[in-house]
Amino acid sequence: MKKINWDSFAGDSDILDYLRGLPRYRNTMFKSGFSRAKFFLSLLYCRLFKIDKPLFIILVTNNTCNLKCTYCYGQYGQRENYRDFSTKELLKILDELKDLGTRLLTMHGGESLLRKDIGEIMNYAKLKGFYISFNTNGYMVPAKIEELKCLDAVVVSLDGSEANNDNNRGKGCFSKAMEAIEVIKKNNIPLVISATMTKNNIDDIEMLGQLANKIKSRVQYHILYNEVDLRNGCKDLVLQDHEIRG
Numbered sequence: 001m002k003k004i005n006w007d008s009f010a011g012d013s014d015i016l017d018y019l020r021g022l023p024r025y026r027n028t029m030f031k032s033g034f035s036r037a038k039f040f041l042s043l044l045y046c047r048l049f050k051i052d053k054p055l056f057i058i059l060v061t062n063n064t065c066n067l068k069c070t071y072c073y074g075q076y077g078q079r080e081n082y083r084d085f086s087t088k089e090l091l092k093i094l095d096e097l098k099d100l101g102t103r104l105l106t107m108h109g110g111e112s113l114l115r116k117d118i119g120e121i122m123n124y125a126k127l128k129g130f131y132i133s134f135n136t137n138g139y140m141v142p143a144k145i146e147e148l149k150c151l152d153a154v155v156v157s158l159d160g161s162e163a164n165n166d167n168n169r170g171k172g173c174f175s176k177a178m179e180a181i182e183v184i185k186k187n188n189i190p191l192v193i194s195a196t197m198t199k200n201n202i203d204d205i206e207m208l209g210q211l212a213n214k215i216k217s218r219v220q221y222h223i224l225y226n227e228v229d230l231r232n233g234c235k236d237l238v239l240q241d242h243e244i245r246g
């Protein structure tokens, strides 16, 4: 893809018009697998020849979120006064990452789907050749499903049964996450379930595994760790060593 001078555009709305005119990236299992293989080969190459490259990057697209999960490490529900990257800034970051050799992007917010330009940003990133894993709480997935079709993996947060999930993440989150999962599966987009394990849902490990098995997806378990200064409100949810090992 040819290099674009983003500064030559009058503003973000002109940039968006340009992005909308780009071809839509059509992902397939083969293309996605190839892109992932390129990441692992690059990793191997860099290890062998001791080359430092940011092959894997976590790109935080915005500071806002439509949820207020009890354990949110970034307190995204309370970041109203933070400034987000403009469209131009994000595109420049993507170009720079590409030049630096980045292969794999994990994109998340806050909730990235709150960005109005996120579909165009993701399409551009795919046209640039990144492998993209995209994290979401699922609320806006049905409305934005067309924009997610280019991705290599959509990671939906789900912590377990309705009661336990909603204890962690807020009332109604379970049904929204399940709705998102259903729509993602229906559209054949690779899905990963992401579960944060706390005292509320530690008994749901098996249930989540069974669900993932049933819908043929993967599940990632994360252990909530203690950042008491950041998240004083949820210190009681952090698992003790014996609970994690047990």
Ligand code: SF4
Pocket: 065, 066, 067, 068, 069, 071, 072, 073, 074, 075, 076, 077, 109, 110, 111, 137, 157
């Ligand atoms: S969905 Fe994610 S970013 Fe939003 S409040 Fe919950 S943990 Fe934080």
